Amino acid sequence: xxxxxxxxxxxxxxxxxxxxxxxxxxxxxxxxxxxxxxxxxxxxxxxxxxxxxxxxxxxxxxxxxxxxxxxxxxxxxxxxxxxxxxxxxxxxxxxxxxxxxxxxxxxxxxxxxxxxxxxxxxxxxxxxxxxxxxxxxxxxxxxxxxxxxxxxxxxxxxxxxxxxxxxxxxxxxxxxxxxxxxxxxxxxxxxxxxxxxxxxxxxxxxxxxxxxxxxxxxxxxxxxxxxxxxxxxxxxxxxxxxxxxxxxxxxxxxxxxxxxxxxxxxxxxxxxxxxxxxxxxxxxxxxxxxxxxxxx
Numbered sequence: 478x479x480x481x482x483x484x485x486x487x488x489x490x491x492x493x494x495x496x497x498x499x500x501x502x503x504x505x506x507x508x509x510x511x512x513x514x515x516x517x518x519x520x521x522x523x524x525x526x527x528x529x530x531x532x533x534x535x536x537x538x539x540x541x542x543x544x545x546x547x548x549x550x551x552x553x554x555x556x557x558x559x560x561x562x563x564x565x566x567x568x569x570x571x572x573x574x575x576x577x578x579x580x581x582x583x584x585x586x587x588x589x590x591x592x593x594x595x596x597x598x599x600x601x602x603x604x605x606x607x608x609x610x611x612x613x614x615x616x617x618x619x620x621x622x623x624x625x626x627x628x629x630x631x632x633x634x635x636x637x638x639x640x641x642x643x644x645x646x647x648x649x650x651x652x653x654x655x656x657x658x659x660x661x662x663x664x665x666x667x668x669x670x671x672x673x674x675x676x677x678x679x680x681x682x683x684x685x686x687x688x689x690x691x692x693x694x695x696x697x698x699x700x701x702x703x704x705x706x707x708x709x710x711x712x713x714x715x716x717x718x719x720x721x722x723x724x725x726x727x728x729x730x731x732x733x734x735x736x737x738x739x740x741x742x743x744x745x746x747x748x749x750x751x752x753x754x755x756x757x758x759x760x761x762x763x764x765x766x767x768x769x770x771x772x773x
Contacts, residue, residue, distance in 0.1 A: 504562060508533040510569070511551045517573035526580070531711055535684065538580060543605040546710075547580050547634045548684045584629060584636045589646045593638070593653055594661040597687040597707055598626045599742050612641035615650060621744025621755040623707065625691050627653055630664050635684060661688040675723035676730070677715045684711045687741070696748035704756050706731045707742045718747065728757055 505513070515528050515536060527545035529537040534552040539545035554572050558565055599622050607613045614637045615627040627638045643653055666683030680686050687707050689695060702718040706727055714730065716723035727745065734740030747756040 504559060505565070506533070507551070507555050510555050510558065511536060513569045514549075514551060514554075514572050514576070517569050518577050521570075521573050521577045522580075526577075531684065531709070532680075535711075537710070538576065540580065543602075546628075546636060547576070549576050550632075550684075579634055584634070584642070585631060586629075586642070586646065589629065590648060590656055591660065592630050592664075593648075593657045594628050594630045594635075594664055594685060595625045595654065595657045595688045595691050596628050596635070596685065596710070597623045597691055597742070598710075600624055602626075602741075606637060612639045614638065615640055615643050615653065617654060619691065619746075620753040621742065621746045623742050623744060623746065625654070627657060630660070630683070630685065657688075658692060661685060661692060665689065674726045675716060675720055676727050679713045679715070680711050686711050686713050689713065690746075690748075696751055696753055698751040700748050700751060702747070702749045704745050704747050706734075706740075706745045708734055708740050710741050718749070731757060 511530075511534060515538075518538065519526055519528075524540060527537075527539045527542050529545055531537060531548070534555065535548065535550045537545050538547045538549060551572065554568055558568050597619060601622070603614055603616055603624055603626065617625040619625050627643070629636050629638055638653070643650065648656075664683055665681050665685050665688070667681070668686065668689070669680045669682065671678045679689070681689070687710055690705055690707075690713065704716055704718060704724060704727060706714040708714055708730070714727055716727045718724060731740065731743075731745050735743045743758075744755050745757040747754050
């Protein structure tokens with residue numbers, strides 16, 4: 478778990494170098510299958526692509542590190558391969574070509590209102606994205622360095638919505654964020670949970686976990702006092718504030734991510750009494766005070 482935490486969010490571009498997968502009686506692992514698709518995508522594309530590994534069966538891709546939001550899930554293709562192992566290279570190449578085509582084709586606007594969701598991203602993400610967008614992204618403030626970004630979800634991709642795109646669909650900002658509440662709930666998929674070092678780890682089968690804590694039911698008068706850290710776009714850590722050791726561990730890990738520049742966010746946020754606030758870094762915080770490798 479520690480290794481996967483420290484590796485999360487690292488942008489990998491052109492670092493995959495695997496030999497052609499041999500046709501054999503022994504099935505390749507889901508991870509090698511995913512990596513083979515990534516390599517084939519880079520070979521298919523005329524441009525260098527950005528890749529971020531999410532899990533053994535998922536990754537993000539895009540034309541650059543600042544535009545790496547295309548989410549691909551390889552589990553269905555892997556199941557097809559399991560049924561016909563002799564078609565391995567064919568399946569890998571077909572998936573790679575399809576993904577590259579989707580990235581190059583851009584955003585599909587069909588069923589726009591039904592696909593609007595919110596994902597939390599850093600202010601730096603929005604700032605960088607707006608440098609290449611004439612109309613800017615549709616966002617609302619959240620807390621810490623996090624903002625709520627309106628996105629368009631589909632089985633193939635997750636793309637930020639611009640003000641121009643929103644206007645072209647005749648949807649106001651207020652309507653869009655209201656629609657996104659129900660859509661984010663409905664499209665979340667299965668939420669996977671795990672505990673490690675007294676910290677709760679959650680992710681979504683559909684890659685939308687960062688939108689979960691934005692939902693109104695996640696922080697109200699009845700909610701427990703808890704801290705949250707978004708360490709990956711589909712990876713969320715949380716701990717109850719009355720667990721001092723758990724809080725210490727979470728802050729240490731968050732500090733490690735911040736020092737390495739690997740986290741989606743540089744803030745640990747807190748829900749207390751139905752209100753969101755920034756727990757770390759505080760105005761007087763010295764980030765060097767936290768050891769990212771504390772035991773516990």
